[in-house]
Amino acid sequence: MKPLLLSLLLVSSLNGADLPSVVKQELPSLVTLYKELHANPELSLHETETAARIARELREVGLEVTEKVGGNGVVGVLKNGDGPVILVRTDLDALPVKEVTGLPYASTKVVKDELGREVGVMHACGHDMHMTSFIGTARALAKLKDQWKGTVVMIGQPAEERVLGARFMLRDGLFSKFPKPDKAVALHCSSDMAHGTIGLVEGFALANVDSVEIVVKGVGGHGSMPHLCKDPIVLASQIVLALQTIVSREVRPGDPAVVTVGSIHGGTKSNIISEEVRLQLTLRSYKKETRQHLIESIKRIVKAQAESASMPADKMPEVLISDDSATALYNQPELCQEVRKYIGAVIGADNVLTREPVMGAEDFSEYGMTKDKVPLCMFWLGTQPPAVVAAAKAKGSTLPSLHSPLFKPVPEPTIETGVTAMTSAVIGLLKK
Structure with a gap:
């Protein structure tokens, strides 16, 4: 079959799938989940309740779930016949930041850090949005099994903010105790992109x-x-x-x-x-x-x-x-091009943006650093009202960044795009 014809058939299959209606059906409960996660953040290495909640959500979908992998790590496996293995990752932890967004579901949590100081805790990097999109993707994949074949390994990773959790899970046998991935994907909130859009960087993306x-x-x-x-x-x-x-x-x-x-x-x-x-x-x-x-x-x-x-x-x-070091994230260009095609087929190619690399850090890179050299792709998820993004760009001003006490994604449209984008990417990579 010619590559162009295959691509057209794939796009038709994805568009013909009932993904949008599945996402719409799940959206109210996902928004509730997001607000609950946002209001109850936990610091790195202390994500016990968060991990238990994610494990429970995955079990309800029908995944085979293992807890306490590399500390508070969660692994869920969804098998659907013979085919490739795709790893989907979310992070679980929050930051020692006192939230000042004024949201009705804002975090008011205060804990003692490792030095005994009282600190506020907040999902100021969007990990609550990552987890919600992750659970929404699990639900959608389970309902759309007729569209794909293979295995999805869904992992909830602790201690990303301290760039420790990926190494802990790998050392605990992530690639030996569970199906070894052929490719791995993840998403990360962007503080300066409009909701409804996705951003991709090919090659070096993070430092x-x-x-x-x-x-x-x-x-x-x-x-x-x-x-x-x-x-x-x-x-x-x-x-x-x-x-x-x-x-x-x-x-x-x-x-x-x-x-x-x-x-x-x-x-x-x-x-x-x-x-x-x-x-x-x-x-x-x-x-x-x-x-x-x-x-x-x-x-x-x-x-x-x-x-x-x-x-x-x-x-x-x-x-x-310090041992708290991170390796640069290299997004494999070929995988990114696949992901761009699959997501663009569902949300519109014009909504899949090309972004510049940044000097932030992410230990998602660790999953591609083993001897298996698993190809990786992490994409950015827009979180802000389009009018606000446009106004800031016109004025040359900046919006509250990740790790800011003022960072606040718009829940419903961001979750909808996150679940739609990740699910379409995974279905595309596991196309029948």
């Missing part, structure tokens, strides 16, 4: 992320006697300035990279030269080689600055690389 802490040591003393001390605040300031040359003078122009010092803490009083200053950095890149270069350059610059300040050997700074 490598490394968290670095620099402990700058000093010889403390009285502020009136600096000649008897070694001032770590001065040294830390010199380090901060010197770090700015890494991207501007060491990274090839056109190769994306970011070195940001996001936190600096030192000293207790105006007339005391302190013993220590701590800097916290985030590093962003796409290429593996660039990622390594950033880390090595930081170590070199920190050491050289300390030596230029005649810092004693036992007072040399420490450079600490």
Whole structure:
């Protein structure tokens, strides 16, 4: 059969399927689910009630469900004869952000974080929308089994915000205890796209992320006697300035990279030269080689600055690389082109937008980093009123971003598009 004829038949099959009416039928209960999830967020590694709710929803659809995979991870398997295996992923966790949206279903939850501080908790990154679209997709796939053949593995992943959950689930046997996927798809809310639209990025879509802490040591003393001390605040300031040359003078122009010092803490009083200053950095890149270069350059610059300040050997700074790192998300172009075709056939090709890569992070990338090299595609889901997006664009202003206490998706149309887009993509990839 000629490729064009096959494509036309596929589009006809998807359009002929009763997907829109299935989504419309499920929409009221999905909106209720969304508001319940939004009002009851849980921090990373504490998603016990959220995971139990997702497991219960999947069981009600008829999936074979396993809980406690890699911590609070949930795996649901829906088999429908012989065919490919497609992995669909949602994240479960929320952020330590106090919500100020004023919504009637806003989160008022306050918990203690790992340092014992009281913090508000909010789904400020849209994971509640991800979960709702995920459950809606499970329901639609179960009702439209006559349209596809194969296996769908649906996973609820914990600790995405700490870029830990994917690794935890993989280490616990995600690809060995359950059907190994041939392809994997996911969606993520966008804060600046209109609801009813989907965004796609082929190739690198999200960045490598490394968290670095620099402990700058000093010889403390009285502020009136600096000649008897070694001032770590001065040294830390010199380090901060010197770090700015890494991207501007060491990274090839056109190769994306970011070195940001996001936190600096030192000293207790105006007339005391302190013993220590701590800097916290985030590093962003796409290429593996660039990622390594950033880390090595930081170590070199920190050491050289300390030596230029005649810092004693036992007072040399420490450079600490956190385990909470993320690998760049690479959206396989061929898979993205398939997903674009299948979604566009249902919601309209003009509503499937081409987006630019960003330097945010997502551990969905981990599912493509094993020896199996599973192709990945994560697409963006519009969440905002079209008129609001257009007005912001006309004024050159920005809307509340992901992780903002003001971020608020419009529930009904966003859920409808999320479920329709994900379900059409999965049906297309598992076409009979």
